[in-house]
Amino acid sequence: MNGKVILAIIVIVAGVVIGVTNFVESNVEYADFATAQLTGKKAQVKGEWVQDQETRFDAENGKFIFHMKDDYGRMCRVILDGAKPNNFEIATSVVAKGKFDGDVFHAEMVLTKCPSKYEGDSEAVKKSL
Amino acid sequence: MIGGIIVKIAFLSTILAVVLYYRVHRTQSSRWLLIARNCYHVATLSLMTAAAVMLYLILTHQFQYTYVWNYSSTDLSIPLLISTFYAGQEGSFMLWALYTAVIGVFLMQYTSKKDYEPEVMSVYSLIVSFLLLMLIVKNPFEYIWNTFPNDLLSSGPIPKGVANTVMLDETRSIWARFPVEGKGLNPLLQNYWMVIHPQVLFSGFSAMAVPYALAVAGLMKRDYNTWIRVATPWSVFGAMVLGTGIILGGYWAYETLGWGGFWGWDPVENSSLVPWLLCVASIHTTLTQRKSGAFVKTNFALSILAFIAVLYSTFLTRSGILGDTSVHSFVDPGMWVYWLLLGCIVVFTGIGFGYLFVRMREMPKVPVEHTIISREFALFLGAFALSFVALFVVIGTSSPIITTIAKNKASAVEISYYIKTNLPLGIAITFLSGLGQLLWWKHSKTKSLLRSLMLPTVLGLITTFVVLLLGSEEFLILLFTFCSAFSLFANLQVGYGIYMGNPKFVGGSIAHVGIAVMCLGFVTSERYDDKKTVSLEKNRPVEALGYTMTYVGYRPYEGEKYAFDVEVEHAGNKRTVAPTMYYSDFTKGVMRHPDLINYLTKDFYVAPLSLEEGGGIAQKIELQKGHQATVDSLTVTFNDFDFDAFQRGAMLEGKEFSLGAQLEVHDGKKKTPLMLLMKGTAQEQEFPPVPYTALNGTQYEFMLVRLIPDRDDKSKSKVEFTVKKKENKAETLVIEASVKPYINLVWVGTVTLVVGFFLTIIRRVAEARSKVQTPDDE
Incomplete structure (x- = not known):
């Protein structure tokens, strides 16, 4: 009985430790470019696509390159692993998840926030009359 | 509106069923039993009718209903049209409620023979009533x-010539x-998986309500042991159906959605996995209670929790609370649904754990009789x-x-x-x-255990060694490989023995074999996969990952969709993706x-990234009236806007109009007028591109962005447009190619697991039917 209780306690403590450390480690926080560059940690940066700067798909390496301005107005070159995200042109804002490498932000994922495209759209109902 | 009324009738009938069934339970007289049953049947029939009405509205394209308008259209095929029934929040709740109600009809029959009907059905009707309440709130x-x-x-008065109108109130x-x-x-859902996957998943969700109802019924009746026998076939059924639903979703994600793998740890996937895990855990702990009477409270708690997990999952994925943090766009259903879902969790947690807490002190204390090396402890x-x-x-x-x-x-x-x-x-x-399969109940003799451990351990080590040779050096992955292989061989060994003795009891071993094979498949396909981004110039073979790929061109299908044909040559074998x-x-x-x-031993997976048509980059230019800009060797002048009074009037009235800007391109000595147009209505405009070929052969494309008129000083009006230089590059398809070794193990394992569950159901149903207790020698 005693052995079992000790074993159980070890298992539970180990479980809690693994859980908590991983939870904290893998939670990627929202930050602006300045903070993300300063800490060098993985972060999520919200901002807007800068249309008149270089925006292209680098076919050789399969990377999408664009420029993004964060909420504080700082512009940064972003290199995304992969193709241009859906809804990129019409997005009201984009969120890039990744980290800095020098002055370039290497994103592993870019999410696009779109103007209401889902239900409750009275424009859509007018169109389909 | 008839549908809404039928739903309300169904709701009231379930409430009545709850009250009457509870009364039968309290009074222990069957006076109200027949009426309670009929109430439940009325509810089920009403709900079926409402669903039929819904289906009719969808199939006949009744766009005067918001739901039909929101999720369907006239160009869908019949199977897809049917699947729009559950494409949205309201419809999927209706499907869930429908399946729950129908399962209840069978549950009623089943429990009436087990002397469990009033208690089970009062709880179960309450669950159905909550689902129906959701349909009333979100009609x-x-x-x-x-x-x-x-x-x-x-x-x-309705003006003449306006189609699709309906008079709602004659007098006013x-x-x-x-x-x-x-x-x-x-379009993500326009797929045959949409026809089958949600149906299976929701059947599984519905089935999870049964063990909950039976657990609470056991607590109501102060019957802490036999409820398990009644519940087990349902738990296994739930685990089988939900498990099938989960893996179908995984295959959908892998095969058509292009997630790259079969599991993305997305909230939607996770939320169906959690109830499944808890249900499977409860199936295991109930085995011990059958044998030694231990784990009474655990079994109640797990059966209750599995259903609470379904509710919590629903709350997470449907309330909009995850908001921006998920790739899935969850529609915010409004405050009412949010609070109702939360209320659901509180009510059913309260009932389940409240009863458990009240009854806890009365429960028999079973002294622990097993040691650490016993099957009980492993379970x-x-x-x-x-x-x-x-x-x-x-x-x-x-986390959010x-x-x-x-x-x-x-x-x-x-x-x-x-x-x-x-x-x-x-x-x-x-x-x-x-x-666990090798251990005996209560206590295992070390010597016999060691003997039975021999074969699986050796075979497990050999498998691990092979994997090691293939190139993994991660310790935990190797350990996982060993344990999976060990489990596979141990269960094959034990399963063979059981099969020789009594083939009916072999379900458990087969299910474990399935899980072990799946786990091996996880390791090979997720840890040993190879990935590469490849640019495929048209008709030029490129080699990557041991495959020679040639992009041969695209072709349209289903209207404006495009398929990109790539010939793949591998080991002398030519196929096209x-x-x-x-x-x-x-x-x-x-x-x-x-x-x-x-392939038998691997999948070759091609995910398209983009098509580069030698497009070049667009340059944006803003020009004031009469001014010039240079683009390479060209000089562009903005002369004037082109809109007359007629067009302006049309724009103000919301009709179709077309506005333009007159440009002039000087190319050496040649002058060419160019008209950039903007067509459409006040809500939506189009900007048709205008091609221009320069004297030196370079191709350009002009496109209007916007007109910036200056009301006070017309000469200060501006125009904004883009110029794109077309480059003479070959059409190039960019893809991500990956090789997933032995991914077939995952699918084979899944099928084996389902077969194992199925055999177990047959066995447990037979056992629940027989009055005599069968010995558990699994």
Whole structure:
């Protein structure tokens, strides 16, 4: 009985430790470019696509390159692993998840926030009359 | 509106059924039993009728209903049209309620023979009533003019020539217009998986309500043991159906959605996994209670929790609370649904655990008779580990809520969180699922245990060694491989023995073999996969990952969708894959679907990234009237706007109009006028591109961006447009190619697991039928 209780306690403590450390480690926080560059940690940066700067798909390496301005107005070159995200042109804002490498932000994922495209759209109902 | 009334009738009938069944339970007289049954049947029939009405509305394109307009359109095929029934929130709740209600009819028959009907059905009817309440709060039969009154309602006489109108109030002459076409189904869902996957998943969700109802009924009746026998076939059924649903979803994601793998730890996936894990854990702990009477409270708690997990999952994925942090766009259903879902969790947790707490003191205390090397203990640890996986997944999925509370900023966890936390548990679970089968109840003799451990251990080590040679040096992965292989061989060994003795009892071993094979498949396909981004110039073979690929061109299908044919040569074998890409008006973006070649030992997976047509980059130019700009060798002048009074009038009236800007291109000595146009209505405009070929052969494309008139000083009016230089590069398809070794193991394992569950159901149903207790020698 005693052995079992000790074993159980070890298992539970180990479980809690693994859980908590991983939870904290893998939670990627929202930050602006300045903070993300300063800490060098993985972060999520919200901002807007800068249309008149270089925006292209680098076919050789399969990377999408664009420029993004964060909420504080700082512009940064972003290199995304992969193709241009859906809804990129019409997005009201984009969120890039990744980290800095020098002055370039290497994103592993870019999410696009779109103007209401889902239900409750009275424009859509007018169109389909 | 008839549908809405039928739903309300169904709701009231279930409430009545709850009250009457509870009365039968309290009075222990069958006076009200027949009426209670009829109430439940009325509810089920009403709900079936409501569903039939809904289906009729969808099939006949009744776009005066918001739901029909929102999710379907006239161009869908019949199977897809049927599937729009559950494409949205309201419809999927209706499907869930429908399946729950129908399962209840069988449950009623089944429990009436087990002397369990009033208690089970009072709890079960309450569950159905909550689901129906959801349909009342979020009515799937709402008229579209009630959803958009400002846009669609008018008063006065109906003007001539306006189609699709309906007079709502003759005396006050209020009338409404309604759409002629629906918004259509999200292209991601336009797939045969949409026809089957949600149905299976919701059957599984519905089945989870049964063990809950039986557990609470056991508590009501102060019967702490026999409820398990009654419940087990249902738990196994639930685990089988939900498990099938989950894996179908995984295959869908892998095969057509192009997630690259079969599991993305997405909230939607996670939320169906958690109830499954808890249900499977409860199946294991009930085995011990059958044998030694231990784990009474655990079994109640797990059966209750599995259903609470279904409710919590529903809350997470449907309430809009995950908001921006998920790739899935969850529609915010409004405050009512949010609070109702939360209320559901509180009520059913309260009933389940409230009863458990009240009855806890009366429950028999069973002295522990087993040692550490016993099957009981292995089962306990295994169920414990499964519950821990469930807990970790719940915490990970709830991360946006936790971080909002802690830091006031919602953020989701990375996929690595799930892998790091669950890998050690996976190792424990696979090891125990092998070891547990080799152990005896109560206590195992060390000597016989060691003898039976020999073969699986040796074979497991050999498998691990092979994997090691193939190139993994990660210790935990190797350990996971060993434990999975160990479990596979241990269960084959034990299963063979059982099969020789009594083939009916072999279900458990087969299910474990399935899980072990799946786990091996996880390792090979997810840890030993190879990935590469490749640019395929048209008709030029490129070699990557041992495959020679040639992009041979694209072809349209289903209207404006495009399939990109790539010839793949591997080991003297030539096949063609056709990943697809197209622009979707629905999502306002490019949809990409992968294609794959399934070899016996691996999958070759091709995900399209983009098509480069030698387009070059557009340059944006703003010009004031009369000014010039240079583009390479060209000089462009903006002369004037082109809109007359007629066009302006049309624009103000909301009719179609076309406005333009007159440019002049000087190319050496040649002068060419160019007219850039903007066509459309006040809501939506088009900007047709205008091609221009320079004297030196370079091709350009001009496109209007906007007109900036200056009312005070017309000479200061400006125009903004883009110029794109077309480059003479060959058409190039960019893809991500990957090789997934032995992914077939995952699918083979899945099928084996389902077969194992199925055999177990047959056995447990037979056992629940017989009055005599069968010995458990599994």
